[in-house]
Amino acid sequence: MPGATVYPESFWRSLRQLNAFRMFMAVFLTASAVFSDRLHMLYPGPVDVLALLGIVYFALALLFRLLPTVPLLGFGQQLQLQLAADIVVIAVFMHYSGGNDTGLGLILTVPMAAAGLHARTRIMLFLPALASLAMLVEQSLSALGQGDATGGYLRAAMLSIGFFTVAGISHILAKGALGAARVASEKSREAAELARINAKVIQDLPNGILVLSGDGRVVQHNQQAERLLGCTMAERGELVGCHAGLAGVWQAWLAGGPGAAVPATDEAGRRLRYRLLDLGPDRHQGAVVIIEDMSELEQEATQMKLAALGRLTANLAHEIRNPLSAISHASQLLGEDVGHDPGTVKLTRIIADNVGRLNFLVEDVLSLSRRDRQHREAIPLAEYLTGFVQEFQQTETIAPGLIRTEVAEGVKIGFDRMHLHQILWNLCRNATRHCSGQPGSVVVSAEVAGDLVHIEIYNDGPSVPPELRQRLFEPFFTTGRTGTGLGLYIALELAEANGGQLRCLEQGQGARFRLTAKIAT
Numbered sequence: 001m002p003g004a005t006v007y008p009e010s011f012w013r014s015l016r017q018l019n020a021f022r023m024f025m026a027v028f029l030t031a032s033a034v035f036s037d038r039l040h041m042l043y044p045g046p047v048d049v050l051a052l053l054g055i056v057y058f059a060l061a062l063l064f065r066l067l068p069t070v071p072l073l074g075f076g077q078q079l080q081l082q083l084a085a086d087i088v089v090i091a092v093f094m095h096y097s098g099g100n101d102t103g104l105g106l107i108l109t110v111p112m113a114a115a116g117l118h119a120r121t122r123i124m125l126f127l128p129a130l131a132s133l134a135m136l137v138e139q140s141l142s143a144l145g146q147g148d149a150t151g152g153y154l155r156a157a158m159l160s161i162g163f164f165t166v167a168g169i170s171h172i173l174a175k176g177a178l179g180a181a182r183v184a185s186e187k188s189r190e191a192a193e194l195a196r197i198n199a200k201v202i203q204d205l206p207n208g209i210l211v212l213s214g215d216g217r218v219v220q221h222n223q224q225a226e227r228l229l230g231c232t233m234a235e236r237g238e239l240v241g242c243h244a245g246l247a248g249v250w251q252a253w254l255a256g257g258p259g260a261a262v263p264a265t266d267e268a269g270r271r272l273r274y275r276l277l278d279l280g281p282d283r284h285q286g287a288v289v290i291i292e293d294m295s296e297l298e299q300e301a302t303q304m305k306l307a308a309l310g311r312l313t314a315n316l317a318h319e320i321r322n323p324l325s326a327i328s329h330a331s332q333l334l335g336e337d338v339g340h341d342p343g344t345v346k347l348t349r350i351i352a353d354n355v356g357r358l359n360f361l362v363e364d365v366l367s368l369s370r371r372d373r374q375h376r377e378a379i380p381l382a383e384y385l386t387g388f389v390q391e392f393q394q395t396e397t398i399a400p401g402l403i404r405t406e407v408a409e410g411v412k413i414g415f416d417r418m419h420l421h422q423i424l425w426n427l428c429r430n431a432t433r434h435c436s437g438q439p440g441s442v443v444v445s446a447e448v449a450g451d452l453v454h455i456e457i458y459n460d461g462p463s464v465p466p467e468l469r470q471r472l473f474e475p476f477f478t479t480g481r482t483g484t485g486l487g488l489y490i491a492l493e494l495a496e497a498n499g500g501q502l503r504c505l506e507q508g509q510g511a512r513f514r515l516t517a518k519i520a521t
Contacts, residue, residue, distance in 0.1 A: 006185060007117075007119070007181075008185075015082075015114070016065075018082070022061040023065075026060075027058065029053070030050075033097070057089045064081075064082050076118055079114065079117060082111075083114060084127075087130055090108055091134035095141060099152065100138065100159075108163065111127075112167045115128060115167045116167045116169065116170025116171035116172075117171075119174075121171065124167055128160070136156050136160075139152045139153055139155075203224075205222060206224065207291060207292050208222065208291030209221060209222045210288070210289035210291065211288055217239070218237050219286070225289075225291055229246065249274050250287070253287065254283055274289055275290040276288070277290070324358055324359055332352075376414045377415070377416070378413075378414060380410075380411070381413060382407045384417075385407055388424055389403050389428075396429065402442055403428065403444060405445070411446055411519075412520040413518065414519070414521070415500070422491070426488065426491045431513075441460045442457070442459045452519065453516070456513065457513045458510055458512045460510045463509060463510060464507070464511050473488050499518055502515050502516075
């Protein structure tokens with residue numbers, strides 16, 4: 001219910017203690033009634049009625065003990081019901097056991113103190129008023145037939161004043177406790193919300209986060225830390241059992257070492273850097289470990305540099321094409337004018353060769369600026385690769401049968417046709433350059449893997465060393481004397497522009513490149 005008072009656990013505990021007092025009083029009053037002739041605590045009265053009343057009071061105490069488990073009744077309703085029962089039972093017991101003179105009315109002081117726990121002041125005042133009314137009614141009934149009942153009314157009035165005083169003081173204290181409970185509940189809710197937000201932020205951070213205790217146990221971590229370290233961390237688990245390298249950095253830091261470790265390459269080829277931040281003034285109190293994948297950062301930095309370099313080289317290439325065309329045209333005219341002079345023919349051939357080489361480099365550079373201009377279409381691989389191999393063999397003067405295709409019918413990929421042509425041309429040119437030259441020494445195959453298609457170009461030449469396999473796709477890296485070093489880099493860029501991948505696979509004999517593309521839908 002909106003605006004409903006939330007009572008702290010201490011109030012419910014007080015209600016249970018009040019019920020324990022009620023059970024004790026029920027046993028006490030029953031025993032006093034049964035043994036009144038020996039104890040002389042009560043005036044002679046109907047013992048059976050008093051004993052039955054005590055038993056009923058004890059049964060009510062047992063019932064009230066079960067009430068907190070009923071979700072339909074809140075604290076305020078249960079308090080009102082229990083105190084009303086106390087007032088009625090005690091007043092009736094007083095009446096049949098000698099009236100106000102017995103002093104049993106003082107028992108109601110304890111329930112009136114509990115009345116102050118109610119959050120609403122009007123209800124709090126109603127309960128001592130009800131108790132005061134019960135005392136006055138009981139006194140009036142007892143005064144019938146008596147000559148002078150002034151003393152009894154005075155005692156009832158003093159009891160009523162005591163009821164209101166006890167309930168009022170208890171209510172003031174309870175108000176302060178409720179205010180403190182509301183503040184504590186709000187702070188607890190804010191702390192829980194802040195902890196939830198912090199946990200969400202930590203889990204979504206791009207870096208791995210570890211919180212270590214002073215003894216090297218993992219107190220908290222995010223999923224990125226597990227991914228980077230390659231291990232599943234148990235709560236309060238020891239770091240050394242998960243990652244020995246980081247555990248060594250942690251021990252060196254505890255001994256006074258620097259808070260940042262030099263990036264180290266792990267088994268997966270990632271360059272990880274660890275930064276340790278103190279949790280307190282003493283390092284032995286623990287630390288926050290930030291794990292950064294430097295390979296991704298370095299790759300992003302490289303991509304930014306290459307993007308700027310690509311724009312610059314594309315502009316330069318456009319400016320170079322016109323002078324190259326003029327030089328090539330002038331070389332051709334010069335060759336026609338000089339006739340068959342051997343020296344001049346040699347010089348013009350050198351000019352033509354270098355112009356062609358420069359023009360080839362310019363075309364490679366301009367390909368970078370065209371990576372984003374794509375038009376994907378559904379390309380049937382079997383038909384496309386057959387025509388591509390024929391065109392490649394004729395253009396590159398390759399012997400028929402040197403390249404063999406292994407493609408299933410009906411396989412289609414979503415790719416830009418011109419980009420696919422340039423990627424395959426580059427891969428096949430490298431393959432034919434390094435193969436043995438025998439029929440079938442270059443194999444172009446394609447197979448379906450889920451929603452992807454793997455197009456592989458294999459040649460039976462020498463295998464690619466592991467140290468070179470990591471650098472093949474770097475721009476301007478080449479193992480030949482005449483290459484520009486941009487072919488594989490451009491092929492990689494075009495593959496990624498079409499949502500695919502290009503990788504050099506590990507191969508015991510020969511070289512194998514895999515182009516991954518999505519199946520056309």
